[in-house]
Structures are given as structure tokens and as C-alpha cells.
Amino acid sequence: MNVEPQSLEALIAEFSSLPGIGQKTARRLAYHMLTRSKNDIERFATSLTYASEMVHPCPHCHAYTDQECCSVCSERAGAKVICVVEKSSDIIPFERSGIYRGLYFVLGGVISPLDGIGPENLHLAQLVERVKSENIEELVLALGSSPEADSTALMIDRMLTGTNVKRTRLARGIPMGSDLEFVDEVTMLRAFEGRVNL
């Protein structure tokens, strides 16, 4: 016999539609919600709809914002370095490290014909337009390390041929704290290729 109330089943289904949340975790979360106060539930539901209504891509860099323009684009206007990332959440580790004080540009993914993502699905033209109109001096590519990301980087590089914009990409190598024994072949290959003088 199905002993779960329908409204609870519906909530379990919603939780299990989230990425990385299986049926068991979804059930645990849904039952947990029943133990929370009406106020808590109301706040959760409101923040869901509120975030979904308020947050939109910044018109200049496509990072998520709930203002007219994102905080980076407004506070660092005039910066001459722009960092190109795949998605909005990729900006967080940069800001957390505190090393970077320039602009960002969210590409919206990488070219991947197998997934039906061509250059026209990304904000490539807008990137080139911004780089030129704002006299950007350096463009730092911080895309992933997949073959698709590499060919997207190559395409951006080509689109900027003839300009004076310096194009760089993040270093690839051994991450901090990792045991050499467990480093994969490709990382090792890249770390070796990119070795630097002491």
C-alpha cells in the first residue's frame, strides 16, 4: 500500500528532480521539511520564487545579478583586463582567492557540436564587441580543460586576430595539496610541458 500522502509525494518528486539528489535523499529532505515551522517553509518557498524572479544575467557580462548591472561591471568599470568563464558560478573561486581585480565575461558554455551548442549559442560576438569598445588590454581565458573548451579558446583567439589584445589562459598543472602518486596522466603531461625555471 502506498502510505505516503500525495502532497508529500509531490514534494519528494520536486526534490528528486534536483541534480545529484536521489530518491532516498529526496525523501529524507521532504520529511525534514515537515518538521520545520510554517515560517521556515514560507521563507524557503519565497526565496525560491524571489531568486528566480529577481536574478537575471548582467547585460554586460552575463553574470547573474539582481541589479540592473552586476557588481563587478559597475564597480570595476574601466578595468582593462577581462576574464572569460563558462558559467556564472565560475567567478566565485576568482573572487574568493582575491588575486583578480578585473572584469568578467560569462560565455554561457563552450562550443560542443555533439550537444548542439554552436558558436551562435554563446555570447562570442558580444565578447569581441566589448573587448574592442572598452579597449581591453588582456583577455584571460578561464574555460574548463575539455577538448571543447580548448577549441572554444582557439576560436576566441582567432576572432581577436588583428587586435592588440593580449590573450592568456590559466596555468595548468599540479593542484595544491595533491599527492603526486595520484595525479592523472593528462595533468602530469601538462604540468611537465608547462614546467618553469627555478
Next chain:
Amino acid sequence: MNVEPQSLEALIAEFSSLPGIGQKTARRLAYHMLTRSKNDIERFATSLTYASEMVHPCPHCHAYTDQECCSVCSERAGAKVICVVEKSSDIIPFERSGIYRGLYFVLGGVISPLDGIGPENLHLAQLVERVKSENIEELVLALGSSPEADSTALMIDRMLTGTNVKRTRLARGIPMGSDLEFVDEVTMLRAFEGRVNL
């Protein structure tokens, strides 16, 4: 610089308030929600408030229900066996196995003085009252296997002294599919103590 919109931060905070969801997973889930349609978000938010408003404990057995009385209590009225569990979700594995066709009673926890849970915080009196008034013939204890659960079981047993109600508890032993090599000491002890004739 904090680059996350406030409304997104609020949503991340809500997700990270869920049990077993850390900061990173909460951020992943919140960013995921931004990619969903307004309809999806609306449905999620509604099912949260709806479940929280509709679902309440069954007045007879304290299992969660969104009807006046839970489906087990209404459809199996008159059954003479009652199974006592700690919480509502403990009923699911019973119903999934299909072995049991009796009533349930959700105790609401086990006696645990360290957590401030005394007999008066559980539905003990209502359990005894129900067992007596409905002429229950067997009470199956399906509480956890902690010392607190054991002493709660003992207390229920004592409260029914003088009645003809048969008291049983679930068998303890080696679970299906487990490798003997990795069975813990207490499980092994209980499996050995509870060995049965072939």
C-alpha cells in the same frame, strides 16, 4: 568582492539549512534552480507550502497524512496487529516489503534523557489506550537498535503487563547480501544469540 546577488545568497542559505546539504551542494542546487523555468519554480515552491499545510499526523497513529485519517488506519481498521515505529518514514520499508498487513503506530521518537526526551514527550499513553480499546492481539516493536530504543521497548512492555497482548520485536541479525567479514561485533553478537534451528 561578493559577486553573488543577495536573492541568490538567500536561496543558497535555504538549501544549506537542509540536513546533509553543505555549502557547495547548496550553491550548486541554487544555481541549478536559476536555469529552471518559472513554472518549475512555481511548482516547487507550491509543493513546499502545500505539503507543509496539508500534511499532519494521523490522529490515530501519528503517521503523516493529508486526509482526516491515514490510509492504513482507515483501510485496515479492525486489524489485530500493531507495529510500533519511531517515525513516520519508518513505515515505508514495511509497506515496500509487502510482508505486513496490520496497523502502525508512530511513537515520535525514543526515550532519551540526554536529549531531553522523556516518556511524556512520546505518544506512549495513546499507544496503550489504542491497544486496549481496539483489542489488539500482537504488538510488534520496530524501534531502532540503540540502547535508548531498547529501554523504550522495555517501558512499553511494562506498560502492557497484565494484558493478553503478545509483544514481539523484529529479528536482529545479518542483513541480506552482507559479507560476513565486514559484519560489526554487535550485529554478530545478536545474530549468534538469535540463531535458530535448521
